Amino acid sequence: MITMIAFYLFAAILIASAAMVVSARNPVHSVLFLILAFFNAAGLFLLNGAEFLAMILVIVYVGAVAVLFLFVVMMLDVNFVELREGIQRYAPIGAVVGLILFAELLMVVGVWHFSPAISTLRVALTPMAEQNTAALGDLLYTHYILLFQIAGLVLLVAMIGAIVLTLRERTLSRHQVIARQIARSPDDTLELVSVALNAGIPAASFRRPLADPLAEQPQEHDDRHPHIVSGAAHHEERH
């Protein structure tokens, strides 16, 4: 009885929030309703005894995907009003397509049947575990541990590849070097010149900035004279 009530409660909220996802005016509200829909779907899975799917739905979809959506919606300036233009115009044809799809699905489900010998045809048998989380864990971490590890290495290589191909050391950007800032004294940069009346300042009287004692690292060298450094590299190559 309680299961029944819970089912109808979850199902009703699921459908209502799904409807709100597509009809809410504010896209942030849509995403929040989507999260609500995910939670209720997870509840339905739980009622069916698929606790692993329920957990995954909450962890992956609510925890990651929906939050990602939320970020995208809030970060990108998508004009949802423009997207909605013409919704009235296209509604009838959309409804027709939807109806046809629904009829076809009904027909497929109507004639679909599982082979009576299905339990013997399978080669990889479902482990006899009480919970499907334990069953999946048994498969992944005991029977297919080798494949699981290799899949992990594939992901590691993908990560290395993404870093190798895209990460650049920004030699042209200026980092803050606190030691240099502290080591600076007014004498390095300021020069007090007493200017004679009506004479102006002759350009040659400016003192060049002193060589920075801390600027020995080549990349900082790069910053100031990129053309000279690249010229030197060419020079080296020629010999």
Next chain:
Amino acid sequence: MNWSLSLPEIVLAVCGMGILLFGVVKRDDKTDICSMLTIAALVLCAVLVVGNSTGVAFEGQFVGDPISVFAKLLILTASAFAILLSLDFNRRAHIARFEFPVLVLFATLGMMMMVSAGNMMSLYLGLELQSLSIYVLAAFARDDLRSAEAGLKYFVLGALASGLLLYGISLVYGFSGSMDFQGIARALADPSTASPGVIVGIVFVIAGLAFKVAAVPFHMWTPDVYEGAPTPVTAFLGTAPKVAAVVLFARVMMGPFGHALGQWQMLIEIVSIASMLLGALAAIGQSNIKRLMAYSSIGHMGYVLIGIACGNAAGFRGVLVYLVVYVFMNLGAFAVILAMRRRGLAVETISDLAGLGRNDPALALAMTIFMFSMAGIPPLSGFFGKLYIFLAAVQSGLWALAVIGVLTSVVGAFYYLRIIKVMYFDEPAPAFDRRAPSISVAAAMTGLFTTFFFVLPGPVLNAAAAAAKVLFG
């Protein structure tokens, strides 16, 4: 669970992650250290491979047998040579980063998984680990437009091929009810009752694997990727992955699909003939030596496929012997190509080799040896590779393949000999820069192997024959 069978792979993976960590943590120039550590890890792994026992582990997903030992030793050798060749080139091309040896190491690990696969899933994961690493390596010179293009092209086409392969695997699984090689072999024990679904699946698996070995209707990526990728990557790409893919190809065709020989033999024959013809004819007009090597490798894969088409122990032995020979002469030829450097810049056209016979007689001699060997002229090793393949074809009654193979080697000899002619008889071009010691060492070692293979071919032949016995007991 007999996990100790996969000890070499586990050690290699741990070493790879250790080197990666070392490279990330250490601040100053560390590429050379990481490369040396990687070579040491590969050698350690080779020792473990030799010392390991044989058997089946992980519920049939992992197989350790003479085939896998043979192939793994060859793959590890080729990878170590490729890293050795990369040292000098990468430094000069300003792409010397410690991720290079690490990616080569993970690609090697993927290849070792491929040759040890006993299950369609481990086959696919090994293949993907290897391919993914090589996609990145092909685009390693990321500021070079051609390298980026090579990486992207290889990635897109490789993903398509993986899709075909997966589709084939899923069909085979669906109609035979097993992912396991032995299970599939049992399901196909009587091929006359096999459903057409399995046959379609086999065709797709052949298409996916033919892409990996660059056999003819699936060879389109090869010239562009060979030309665009940094030369050490091309040297790697042309050797170790070919070994892994061919051994995997042979194992899959002769193992699980072995009973259905009548159904797929014709297909492999067509692919083989087309590869040999294209390899011989399309290479003639090339002026870029890396493109020439690409077409040459397509032709060589055509010869290797003759051995697979035989579908018997002699063919399998021929394939393994050919692979050994092919790896060494290809590595040597790429060592010479890597030495082609004028005023610090790498040059790649065949005419740049002019006058090498006068400017650098030792290098010219090495290139002559490799070219004569590729053309299949006795007593160099290339002749023996072809000999065992053609012998197997004749024994299996595949006369057409043997005849076409001989004819295309004669045509192919034209462009190999042209390189020798350019080196010795053409108007000399300016001399190359001093070659790096690592390149000289690699060229000398592979040259000696290629030249003196005929003196002591016994160990290789016996090991290949022992490996072939596994599938045809």
